[in-house]
Amino acid sequence: MTLSLKLRPRRNRKSHTVREMLAETTLSIDQMVLPVFLTSGTKKKEPLGTLPGIHRYSVDVLIQEMDRWVKLGICSFALFPQIPDDLKDPTGSESLNRSGLFPNAIFEIKKKFPQVVLFTDIALDPYSSDGHDGIVKNGQILNDETVEVLAQMAIVQAQAGADYVAPSDMMDGRIGAIRNSLDKAKYTNTGIMAYSAKYASSFYGPFRDALGSAPKSGDKKTYQMDYRNRREALREVKLDIQQGADIVMVKPALAYLDIIREVKNSVSVPVAAYNVSGEYAMIKFAGKSGALDPEKAMIEVLTSIKRSGADLIFTYFAEEFALIS
Secondary structure: OOOOOOOOOHHOOOHHHHHHOOOOOOOOHHHHHEEEOOOOOOOEEEEOOOOOOOOEEEEHHHHHHHHHHHHHHEEEEEEOOOOOHHOEEEHHHHHHHOOOOHHHHHHHHHHHHOEEEEEEEOOOOOEEEOOOOHHHHHHHHHHHHHHHHHHHHHHHHHHHHHOOEEEOOOOHHHHHHHHHHHHHHHOOOOOOEEEEEOOOOHHHHHHHHHHHOOOOOOOOOOEEEEEOOHHHHHHHHHHHHHHHEEEEEEOOOHHHHHHHHHHHHOOOOOOEEEOOOHHHHHHHHHHOOOOOOHHHHHOOOOOOOHHHHOOEEEEHHHHHHHHHH
């Protein structure tokens, strides 16, 4: 029996060549940013148990790894420092140390690889003895006092060579303060990639293990967003753009694909999404158990994030994708 059908959508899926020709979404390593964890000392490459295949690097070893990554076509990196506990205090003062681990790493990377794009983290949690993104007083996260420190952090990182400072703290008003601080110091070409819709998520666990940055008490729900909210994300994004954000981010990605699409439809600046540590770890551990094909799952996940509207994808899969693309 042959049905009398004029419209047969399967005709556009009949072969690999046709499917490739008509694909609506394509992935490129140029649109991916590899998160990198830094640690102090030398000759260190420390595996992370909750992030299979991912390591913490001392700066000297990282430079060697980056040479390989750049040759693979990875040219954008997001840097995150693991700060020794003896350098942490309630105000995160080490974040302003121009000779510290983070500024030194930025400087050394840009000296060796001036062509790469560096996104540098602006938040106090790696430096704070409380493990929060802001200054804590009497159990409260102080917004305005924290913003003052973040604006100074931005100058330190811009001086070291950051291409985009990336405030991940979710304090109110920090984008405007950072933009004003950068402009006043003549760093008008240093961009801001704002973590604009960053949700209080259970998917950050491996990242916090990597940096030792989990809060010592309480949680981050008074400043990171409630995962039940959608309209609030658009409000946060628009406020950041009004204050000077050059790129806005939704974080995490997989459980928030609807938010990525909402943001993409609402703004004219580039939209980034962070395929976070827990999302990466789920696929890796499921692959190890034989529950799924990790390479196919990686491609499907990254494609879903791109399809939802992300212009940039921050992902721990960047090296694996580069090796097969």
